[in-house]
Amino acid sequence: MASARESGRLKDANQKRILDEAARRRRMRKALEALEQDNFHDDPHADLVMSKKVPKFQETLESRGGRRKKARSAEYYKQRFRKTFAQLVEEDQNYNPDPPNYMSAQAPPSKVPERHFCAVCGFTSNYKCIPCGARYCSVEALRRADHPPKESYRMCKI
Amino acid sequence: MAISREVFVLDNGAYTAKVGISNSEHPRVIPNCIMKAKSERRRPFVGDQLEDCRDASGLFYILPFQKGYLVNWDVQKNVWDYIFSKECCPANFSETPLVVTEPYFNFPSIQEAMTEIFFEEYECKSLLRINAGDLSCYNYKKKNPGTLCCLLVDSGYSFTHVVPYIKGKKLKQGIRRIDVGGKMLTNHLKEIISYRQLHVMDETHVMNQVKEDACFVSQNFFRDMDIARKRDKENTIARDYVLPDFTTLRRGYVRSIDPVDKAGESEQQQILRLNNERFTVPEIMFHPSDLGISQMGIPEAICHSIGVCPVEAQPHLYANILLTGGCSLFPGFRERVEAEVRSRAPDDLDVQVTLPANPVTYAWHGGALLGQDSEFSNMTVSREEYEEEGHSLCFEKFDI
Ligand SMILES: Nc1ncnc2c1ncn2[C@@H]1O[C@H](COP(=O)(O)OP(=O)(O)O)[C@@H](O)[C@H]1O
Ligand SMILES: [Zn+2]
Numbered sequence: 304m305a306s307a308r309e310s311g312r313l314k315d316a317n318q319k320r321i322l323d324e325a326a327r328r329r330r331m332r333k334a335l336e337a338l339e340q341d342n343f344h345d346d347p348h349a350d351l352v353m354s355k356k357v358p359k360f361q362e363t364l365e366s367r368g369g370r371r372k373k374a375r376s377a378e379y380y381k382q383r384f385r386k387t388f389a390q391l392v393e394e395d396q397n398y399n400p401d402p403p404n405y406m407s408a409q410a411p412p413s414k415v416p417e418r419h420f421c422a423v424c425g426f427t428s429n430y431k432c433i434p435c436g437a438r439y440c441s442v443e444a445l446r447r448a449d450h451p452p453k454e455s456y457r458m459c460k461i
Numbered sequence: 462m463a464i465s466r467e468v469f470v471l472d473n474g475a476y477t478a479k480v481g482i483s484n485s486e487h488p489r490v491i492p493n494c495i496m497k498a499k500s501e502r503r504r505p506f507v508g509d510q511l512e513d514c515r516d517a518s519g520l521f522y523i524l525p526f527q528k529g530y531l532v533n534w535d536v537q538k539n540v541w542d543y544i545f546s547k548e549c550c551p552a553n554f555s556e557t558p559l560v561v562t563e564p565y566f567n568f569p570s571i572q573e574a575m576t577e578i579f580f581e582e583y584e585c586k587s588l589l590r591i592n593a594g595d596l597s598c599y600n601y602k603k604k605n606p607g608t609l610c611c612l613l614v615d616s617g618y619s620f621t622h623v624v625p626y627i628k629g630k631k632l633k634q635g636i637r638r639i640d641v642g643g644k645m646l647t648n649h650l651k652e653i654i655s656y657r658q659l660h661v662m663d664e665t666h667v668m669n670q671v672k673e674d675a676c677f678v679s680q681n682f683f684r685d686m687d688i689a690r691k692r693d694k695e696n697t698i699a700r701d702y703v704l705p706d707f708t709t710l711r712r713g714y715v716r717s718i719d720p721v722d723k724a725g726e727s728e729q730q731q732i733l734r735l736n737n738e739r740f741t742v743p744e745i746m747f748h749p750s751d752l753g754i755s756q757m758g759i760p761e762a763i764c765h766s767i768g769v770c771p772v773e774a775q776p777h778l779y780a781n782i783l784l785t786g787g788c789s790l791f792p793g794f795r796e797r798v799e800a801e802v803r804s805r806a807p808d809d810l811d812v813q814v815t816l817p818a819n820p821v822t823y824a825w826h827g828g829a830l831l832g833q834d835s836e837f838s839n840m841t842v843s844r845e846e847y848e849e850e851g852h853s854l855c856f857e858k859f860d861i
Binding site (some may be wrong): 392399409429 | 523532542566622623634636638644688689738751752
């Protein structure tokens with residue numbers, strides 16, 4: 304009885320750790336996605352259609368060579384070559400599975416040990432928040448970050 | 462053998478297009494994007510039209526490229542139509558051959574789209590699609606006759622590539638891509654400044670200038686960390702950055718920290734205090750793991766790449782490392798790369814790292830030179846050939 308309860312508790316703890324690990328990885332992926340973003344704010348003039356605002360270009364195109372066919376619109380090319388980056392990578396994996404290719408060219412992990420910095424000030428970190436893994440240089444920095452929520456204060460010096 | 466032939470060279474970067482006829486002294490460098498300004502309801506700004514924009518705060522970017530590859534064709538077509546127009550850099554493709562660049566391992570359907578748009582839409586007479594790095598390597602070979610190899614490092618907007626060239630030919634198995642480029646550095650700077658002192662998340666344009674004006678590559682990271690921890694005069698790293706307000710100041714600038722606050726002056730100005738940000742941001746190119754990216758930094762990737770090349774080529778590669786791309790303009794970049802590669806390379810080998818006078822336009826100049834090569838016409842595909850043989854000929858001839 305007792306041992307079953309014990310192992311149940313252990314399992315819970317393990318599960319929690321795994322969940323934490325998954326949550327951390329998710330957070331990391333989100334952080335990296337944010338670094339790829341073109342804009343943080345919304346388009347201030349989303350109603351402004353660019354192809355309508357550029358009549359001059361059409362003019363220059365048509366004057367080229369005289370016999371020129373009517374230039375195709377930007378919209379045509381948008382529809383014609385509509386593929387997301389993810390689709391392109393997937394397609395490449397099927398079409399061109401043997402290295403060297405886009406995937407295989409990715410630089411492998413470094414052999415240099417990872418370094419850790421304070422999430423607040425960027426200096427070397429001496430403390431780590433156990434629940435979430437964030438690093439801080441001092442308890443002061445931690446307080447400035449207002450992190451983690453008070454009830455789960457569990458920091459360790461590393 | 463050199464031939465006098467004009468070609469139109471378009472080094473089509475994700476950040477800027479470097480464009481012009483080969484006989485011009487320099488290419489024009491045109492932002493490869495469309496921008497919208499908060500202050501300007503009436504029009505978007507295409508490419509360098511941004512110069513007409515009075516207030517460039519809160520600029521909204523619309524980019525043709527994603528992760529270094531061309532995916533938004535409507536945006537790209539609008540920018541190209543502007544670039545090739547009389548207003549910018551007029552092109553006569555029915556007479557002048559076009560050299561256009563593409564990223565390494567460009568996806569086949571993007572390659573087909575490139576071929577199609579240039580032959581069918583812009584009605585090119587003849588076309589050469591090529592990696593920008595091939596052009597840089599060609600330029601290097603012309604400037605340094607007798608060199609057999611070149612290890613190219615291209616740090617642009619989207620990523621950094623490390624590519625070994627042996628006798629003018631790239632060794633594809635040796636290509637290494639680090640997913641860190643200028644875009645990521647600017648976005649990271651935006652984030653840490655917004656967290657530490659002032660909300661600048663919407664100010665990509667301004668913060669990109671802050672990055673270019675104030676950041677540098679450290680030669681001794683932990684020593685500089687110690688200096689940045691010091692106070693007052695002992696901290697030789699901290700600087701102020703005067704932000705533009707777009708009424709009295711159009712572009713920001715770096716300023717040393719003035720202990721006596723000149724009354725009045727700083728009331729008008731908005732200032733960022735930059736300290737460890739100045740070098741922890743470019744440091745990501747050397748330690749992508751600082752941001753949680755599990756990839757090698759540049760010097761480690763250089764040695765890794767050279768390691769897969771034939772042994773007899775390795776000494777030549779270490780002795781001919783060439784840096785290109787906008788991110789190689791950070792002060793200290795060349796010295797740091799050279800010092801770290803030196804410390805990793807076999808002792809008996811010579812390590813030499815070259816930073817050209819203009820690492821951004823170096824590939825363009827290579828393209829202009831290649832147009833004069835007697836081999837050039839064998840490298841291109843003509844419209845007649847395309848009409849007869851279609852995409853398969855292009856895949857055969859263009860080694861992307
Ligand atoms: N003086 C500079 N210092 C640091 N970074 C720079 C400098 N000039 C340009 N850059 C950065 O280089 C990147 C663009 O490099 P470039 O090689 O022109 O890119 P691409 O070919 O991908 O368009 C941008 O992120 C830009 O901020
Ligand atoms: Zn701290």
